Amino acid sequence: ARLFGALERQPADALLGLIGLFRQDPRATKIDLGVGVYRDDAGETPVMQAIKAAEHRLAETQPTKAYLGAEGDARFVDLLAPIVFGAALAGDPGLTGVQTPGGTGALRLAAELVARGAGDPKVWIGTPTWPNHAPIFREAGVTVRPHPFFDAASGTVDFAAMASALAEAAPGDVVLLHGCCHNPTGAELDAAQWSALTALVVERGLIPLIDLAYQGLGRGLEDDASATRSMLAAAPEAIVAYSCDKNFGLYRDRVGALWVKADGGSLAAVRDNILVLARSLWSMPPDHGAATVREILEDATLTSSWRRELEEMRSRIAGLRAALADADARLAPLAHQGGMFAMLPLPRDAIFALRASHGIYMAESGRINIAGLRGETVASFVAAIAPYLQ
Numbered sequence: 001a002r003l004f005g006a007l008e009r010q011p012a013d014a015l016l017g018l019i020g021l022f023r024q025d026p027r028a029t030k031i032d033l034g035v036g037v038y039r040d041d042a043g044e045t046p047v048m049q050a051i052k053a054a055e056h057r058l059a060e061t062q063p064t065k066a067y068l069g070a071e072g073d074a075r076f077v078d079l080l081a082p083i084v085f086g087a088a089l090a091g092d093p094g095l096t097g098v099q100t101p102g103g104t105g106a107l108r109l110a111a112e113l114v115a116r117g118a119g120d121p122k123v124w125i126g127t128p129t130w131p132n133h134a135p136i137f138r139e140a141g142v143t144v145r146p147h148p149f150f151d152a153a154s155g156t157v158d159f160a161a162m163a164s165a166l167a168e169a170a171p172g173d174v175v176l177l178h179g180c181c182h183n184p185t186g187a188e189l190d191a192a193q194w195s196a197l198t199a200l201v202v203e204r205g206l207i208p209l210i211d212l213a214y215q216g217l218g219r220g221l222e223d224d225a226s227a228t229r230s231m232l233a234a235a236p237e238a239i240v241a242y243s244c245d246k247n248f249g250l251y252r253d254r255v256g257a258l259w260v261k262a263d264g265g266s267l268a269a270v271r272d273n274i275l276v277l278a279r280s281l282w283s284m285p286p287d288h289g290a291a292t293v294r295e296i297l298e299d300a301t302l303t304s305s306w307r308r309e310l311e312e313m314r315s316r317i318a319g320l321r322a323a324l325a326d327a328d329a330r331l332a333p334l335a336h337q338g339g340m341f342a343m344l345p346l347p348r349d350a351i352f353a354l355r356a357s358h359g360i361y362m363a364e365s366g367r368i369n370i371a372g373l374r375g376e377t378v379a380s381f382v383a384a385i386a387p388y389l390q
């Protein structure tokens with residue numbers, strides 16, 4: 001038998017397919033709401049100014065590109081920690097962190113670590129979620145359990161359904177949560193729901209795994225981290241998978257971090273296992289993007305430049321959300337959600353009709369990247385989708 005004879009074809013990535021379709025469309029008025037990268041009002045995804053400056057500095061001063069180690073750039077991790085956890089938690093001796101190739105690398109490393117966990121831990125994942133979540137855990141051999149999350153009719157979290165499903169989770173199971181800016185729905189738990197969920201997680205002995213990929217793009221750097229911080233403060237064991245790829249605009253440079261909180265007795269073993277797993281997965285993470293972030297965070301001027309530009313991005317997205325909500329009452333929930341994504345209440349055939357008749361490209365789920373809109377295209381966009389909105 002041939003080694004590869006039994007392999008089956010796999011479906012192509014739907015969003016990447018959408019890029020191709022968009023490129024081929026000759027209409028000047030076409031709108032790309034598919035791929036999840038930030039765009040400015042000119043439709044561009046520019047390199048942030050602080051990144052450019054830090055890259056120049058790095059090019060001039062970097063003494064070597066010799067190997068680091070499986071943990072990547074430790075100083076990058078140390079400087080990022082206070083932004084994620086706040087000054088108090090960042091110094092928690094129960095927390096250990098490493099650099100990873102993007103948020104995806106952090107999630108995969110977390111999945112491999114969970115697969116080594118005691119018992120037979122499952123991971124609970126809301127419906128819908130980022131389409132890569134379930135495959136990342138399955139490929140690591142972890143069983144995935146879905147739980148309800150989004151109530152499409154109201155555009156909010158169906159918290160009662162979510163909580164009652166998670167009440168069935170076994171102690172030691174992992175609950176994957178979006179720290180902010182839910183992808184694909186934009187729906188977020190409010191403060192009361194986060195504290196109820198935190199209580200449930202602690203009571204049942206579940207392990208929160210917080211995917212924080214959009215800090216600063218929802219309600220601001222501090223607010224976007226507050227759920228992560230309170231969950232971490234309360235749970236004896238927790239995992240945070242972090243991405244710098246959106247909030248530093250570094251997408252293809254693959255910049256992320258994984259932190260694990262564990263009790264004193266197991267923390268050293270947790271770190272050993274993380275490093276052994278990282279070594280077999282990618283040996284060490286790519287350096288350039290993380291070194292660039294480190295250059296920024298080591299310098300007060302570059303840090304404030306970065307914060308300012310991130311805040312401009314955030315407020316542009318929030319402004320578009322408000323404009324959409326104002327334009328049509330059926331889009332009102334968008335004003336109460338956060339981040340780049342929203343799931344529009346459109347039937348599937350409307351998605352294809354909008355593509356054909358207006359050159360409006362969005363995922364088949366009805367997810368849009370709000371940053372793909374421009375101030376001047378909001379009105380024509382809402383006029384185009386209005387006949388189909390439910």
Ligand code: PMP
Pocket residue numbers: 036101102103104105130178183211213243244245246251254255256
């Ligand atoms: N988590 C979520 C929810 C995401 O949307 C993404 C990126 N689309 C990631 C993680 C992974 O980000 P990265 O590009 O840093 O791997």
